[in-house]
Amino acid sequence: MRKHFFSGIQPSGRLHIGNYFGAIRQWISLQDSYEPVFGIVDLHGMTVRYDPKDMQVRVLDAAASYLAAGLDPEKSIIMLQSLVPEHVELAWILNCITPMGRLSRIPTFKEKVRQNPDNVNMGLFGYPVLMAADILLYKSEIVPVGEDQVPHLEFTREMARRFNSIFSETFQEPAEVLSNGAKIVGTDGINKMSKSLDNCIYLDDTDKEISKKLASAMTDPARKRRDDPGDPDVCNIFSYHKVFSTPEEIAQCAEGCRTAGIGCVDCKKIVAAHIQETVAPIRERRKELLARPSDVRDLLKSGADRARPIAQETRNEVREKIGTKLD
Ligand code: TRP
Numbered sequence: 001m002r003k004h005f006f007s008g009i010q011p012s013g014r015l016h017i018g019n020y021f022g023a024i025r026q027w028i029s030l031q032d033s034y035e036p037v038f039g040i041v042d043l044h045g046m047t048v049r050y051d052p053k054d055m056q057v058r059v060l061d062a063a064a065s066y067l068a069a070g071l072d073p074e075k076s077i078i079m080l081q082s083l084v085p086e087h088v089e090l091a092w093i094l095n096c097i098t099p100m101g102r103l104s105r106i107p108t109f110k111e112k113v114r115q116n117p118d119n120v121n122m123g124l125f126g127y128p129v130l131m132a133a134d135i136l137l138y139k140s141e142i143v144p145v146g147e148d149q150v151p152h153l154e155f156t157r158e159m160a161r162r163f164n165s166i167f168s169e170t171f172q173e174p175a176e177v178l179s180n181g182a183k184i185v186g187t188d189g190i191n192k193m194s195k196s197l198d199n200c201i202y203l204d205d206t207d208k209e210i211s212k213k214l215a216s217a218m219t220d221p222a223r224k225r226r227d228d229p230g231d232p233d234v235c236n237i238f239s240y241h242k243v244f245s246t247p248e249e250i251a252q253c254a255e256g257c258r259t260a261g262i263g264c265v266d267c268k269k270i271v272a273a274h275i276q277e278t279v280a281p282i283r284e285r286r287k288e289l290l291a292r293p294s295d296v297r298d299l300l301k302s303g304a305d306r307a308r309p310i311a312q313e314t315r316n317e318v319r320e321k322i323g324t325k326l327d
Contacts, residue, residue: 002034004310005140005174008041008081008131011058015065016200017275018184018193020282021243024069026144026179031075037138037307038071039081040300043088043130047123048116063296068286069203079303081134086311090133091126093318097162098129107151132156136163137311140174150176167321184243189218189236204283207276214240214272219264220257230257230264237268244274 030036040062042055059080071078081087106128113120135143135156143153153176160171183192186199193200201213219237223230232238232254241250249270256262289296319325
């Protein structure tokens with residue numbers, strides 16, 4: 001039987017090719033050796049002010065995006081976190097052994113307080129506790145996450161140790177598996193692709209949008225005219241080639257750039273075609289899924305039905321350890 005692990009999907013935002021080559025492809029590859037639980041973490045999404053009507057849309061959108069990108073509901077359990085209330089129960093139990101001082105030092109909390117100074121709520125403070133509950137509930141050995149989540153994983157390991165030392169050996173300490181796939185630089189040529197920087201190629205961009213974004217994307221800044229030779233190693237478009245193009249095209253473009261044999265416009269066209277080939281089936285599949293929202297909803301419900309017995313087994317063990325089991 002494949003072991004489980006939990007990883008959380010925020011019900012927000014569109015996915016871009018940086019997410020795809022960073023996290024999603026790694027998740028897809030983990031589906032064979034584990035039975036992962038991918039939860040759309042709506043309970044975490046409530047820690048900042050939100051519009052209830054909007055939440056429905058965001059949840060379906062996130063589910064459709066990840067399914068379209070290749071998460072397979074046969075191999076993975078894709079569920080809505082709030083449909084498995086054991087997450088909340090374990091979070092509460094962990095709350096009762098969490099020192100407030102420890103939580104207040106978590107960098108993501110300090111950052112959120114800076115961003116939302118007028119809504120510093122208990123949920124926000126306890127965000128890492130709920131995340132620890134998500135992870136420990138499925139006895140995760142590994143948790144694939146981005147680098148920004150490492151402090152939360154450290155906290156989770158601490159909570160596993162603390163629980164074990166107070167109530168006897170129950171949880172093992174989960175290790176983070178960093179999604180350090182290709183770091184895709186944004187179309188600005190400087191920063192990592194990031195929604196807030198408006199430098200992304202999204203998985204639902206049209207062919208036209210992709211061409212347009214690439215046409216205006218930065219190349220080697222020293223190559224000012226068509227006849228100037230360039231340096232592919234400092235060119236952002238070349239970094240895209242390395243991810244998307246064939247070995248021959250990569251060699252041709254590198255050589256062509258150094259000798260001014262190929263211009264940036266043509267070089268961009270080659271990579272644009274490949275990005276379009278990658279994005280098009282994802283975009284279409286996402287559209288199909290969103291045209292049948294009740295199917296997506298059913299999938300999240302049946303995912304929760306599969307996750308619940310796993311969560312309940314741990315929950316029962318925990319109740320026994322903490323002395324609240326009645327029989
Ligand atoms: N905090 C994570 C993020 O912002 C989402 C998340 C919630 C998560 N619970 C989790 C990630 C459990 C991994 C494991 O991306």
